[in-house]
Amino acid sequence: MVSVLQEELIQNPNTMVNKAEIERKVDEILRNNEANSIPVDPVTLANRLGIKIHNAEFSDGSLSGMISKRGDNIMILVNRQDSDTRKRFTIAHELGHHFLHLMEEDGEFVDDTMNLFRQQLPDGEQRSSKRKEVEANKFAAALLMPKRLVKKEFERNNDLTYLAWRFGVSEASMGYRINELGLN
Ligand SMILES: [Zn+2]
Incomplete structure (x- = not known):
């Protein structure tokens, strides 16, 4: 039987989302941080990592959150108007960017509603730029569930x-x- 992962690999090796690798990574993070009870608290995890979380008023109401990394200074902002459930998912998504995309370099990700609901890669030219968003969502789902x-x-x-x-x-x-x- 061909796994989903293998199918993706066959279809498009360059824009593949490595689900198995993300699951493995999240598993390791949960074990290292003794986060074995539910609900998993992404705020506690972020704090353990020295990441500051702030509620923010975004001028663009469609924004849900962002993460910014400058050296050791890492900050996550979440839209203060979102529900608690939504904020948990946003923080978990931003932690995904932290672990998957910002380990080796400084940078930032700004996320609107579209990014946070993206489960599949779009066709066409947006495909590779949205890969990181799909990965962050996979990470968030694996972390919270x-x-x-x-x-x-x-x-x-x-x-x-x-x-x-x-x-x-x-x-x-x-x-x-x-x-x-x-x-x-
Ligand atoms: Zn994102």
Whole structure:
């Protein structure tokens, strides 16, 4: 059987999103930070890493968050008007940029609603520039809904509303994750 990862590799090696690698990385981060209970708290994790988080008033209302790194000075801003659930996802997404895209270099990512809901790569020229956004979303989903813990909880109670509440995510995110993990 050809895995999803292999299929992506065959289709387009240059713009591949390496899901297995992201899952492995998140697993390692959760273990290193003893974040084994749910809901996973991305704020606590960020603080342990020395990353400051601020609620911000964005002049552009479509913005959800951003991360900026200048040497050891790393800061995440989240839209103060968003719901707590939404803020958790935004912070997890920005942590994805931190671990996947800003380890070796300074820089920043500014995220609007489109970026945060992007699950699939678009066709055409935007494809490679949006790869990092898809990766950050995969990271966020894996961080807030760790594979092992979702499987365990799903066996106890597979109600979507319950699971979304238990993990502190939206029902849409949880539904997507359950599908992705092949639980239903
Ligand atoms: Zn992003």
